[in-house]
Amino acid sequence: MSEVSRYRFGVMLVLCSGLTQSLAAAPLDEALKPLPPVPALDPAKVELGRRLFNEPRLSVNNTLSCASCHQLETGGADNKPFSLGFDGKPVQVNTPSVFNASLNFKQFWNGRVDTLQAQIEQVVISPMEMGSDWNTVVQNLTALPLYQRAFSQAYPDGVTAANVQNALATYERTLLTPNSRFDQYLLGNTEILTLQEKYGYQRFKDYGCIACHQGINIGGNMFQKFGVMGDYFKARGNPVEADLGRYLMTQDEDDRHVFKVPSLRNVAVTAPYFHDASAKTLEEAVDVMFKYQLGRNPNQEDKDLIVQFLKTLTGEWADKPL
Numbered sequence: 001m002s003e004v005s006r007y008r009f010g011v012m013l014v015l016c017s018g019l020t021q022s023l024a025a026a027p028l029d030e031a032l033k034p035l036p037p038v039p040a041l042d043p044a045k046v047e048l049g050r051r052l053f054n055e056p057r058l059s060v061n062n063t064l065s066c067a068s069c070h071q072l073e074t075g076g077a078d079n080k081p082f083s084l085g086f087d088g089k090p091v092q093v094n095t096p097s098v099f100n101a102s103l104n105f106k107q108f109w110n111g112r113v114d115t116l117q118a119q120i121e122q123v124v125i126s127p128m129e130m131g132s133d134w135n136t137v138v139q140n141l142t143a144l145p146l147y148q149r150a151f152s153q154a155y156p157d158g159v160t161a162a163n164v165q166n167a168l169a170t171y172e173r174t175l176l177t178p179n180s181r182f183d184q185y186l187l188g189n190t191e192i193l194t195l196q197e198k199y200g201y202q203r204f205k206d207y208g209c210i211a212c213h214q215g216i217n218i219g220g221n222m223f224q225k226f227g228v229m230g231d232y233f234k235a236r237g238n239p240v241e242a243d244l245g246r247y248l249m250t251q252d253e254d255d256r257h258v259f260k261v262p263s264l265r266n267v268a269v270t271a272p273y274f275h276d277a278s279a280k281t282l283e284e285a286v287d288v289m290f291k292y293q294l295g296r297n298p299n300q301e302d303k304d305l306i307v308q309f310l311k312t313l314t315g316e317w318a319d320k321p322l
Contacts, residue, residue, distance in 0.1 A: 049171025081277035177315030200309030229295030
């Protein structure tokens with residue numbers, strides 16, 4: 001090989017090496033996408049929203065705050081099958097996580113509202129949850145100098161129902177859980193997942209789980225009937241009104257047993273599962289999904305691999321893994 005040829009060959013090796021390194025660090029072209037950065041929002045509104053999130057005066061008897069049922073240290077949901085309302089009685093559906101809720105296209109299991117503000121408005125006045133009314137909430141907060149100052153700094157018109165809802169929603173938009181191992185994988189760190197976890201992701205796609213659990217939030221962007229391939233509710237027994245899902249809103253037979261597809265982010269730390277909290281473990285939930293949503297009977301190895309993949313979706317909050 002001539003000197004010129006050796007030189008050209010050496011240049012090719014350097015270029016190829018650089019290309020390989022850049023590809024390893026580049027985002028992967030996958031159907032699922034990593035979480036966006038936490039948005040830059042008004043710090044005064046975020047801090048006010050944080051205080052209100054932990055404020056029991058939002059409930060009728062000053063016993064219940066948002067944080068009572070959405071426990072940020074344990075996945076943003078409740079560790080009970082059904083959270084307890086202000087009167088100590090259980091609510092009708094399992095509490096979904098508040099983490100990444102701002103990325104959902106609708107709020108509540110039956111998707112009855114479009115925005116976080118509307119969700120907050122309904123929870124405060126719900127007779128099964130906080131049981132209060134907005135006039136009382138505004139009066140209670142206005143009576144406290146701390147809130148008078150905080151609201152006047154964040155909003156020109158001070159304490160109003162709309163501003164309470166806006167502050168809470170602003171804070172909740174910061175409750176994203178980035179840096180899951182799967183997000184790091186999507187961002188180009190392909191060595192962060194084990195071979196089994198990568199196989200699990202492939203099985204997740206091959207079996208069709210990704211048809212409903214899709215998008216940035218790996219769910220939360222569509223409705224689906226619970227029991228596409230079998231009568232889940234007949235098999236479970238003991239039907240309740242909440243099982244009707246969107247039918248309660250629309251009275252359309254096509255919406256019977258239809259729910260918002262939940263996000264799978266942090267799913268490993270948010271048991272129990274489904275609106276009825278019927279699945280106590282992730283393994284049980286996967287079994288139900290295969291039987292009633294996909295109509296498939298995979299081998300145990302494939303189910304185990306998918307569970308291993310789902311555990312890579314756990315992110316961080318306050319720079320700590322959930």
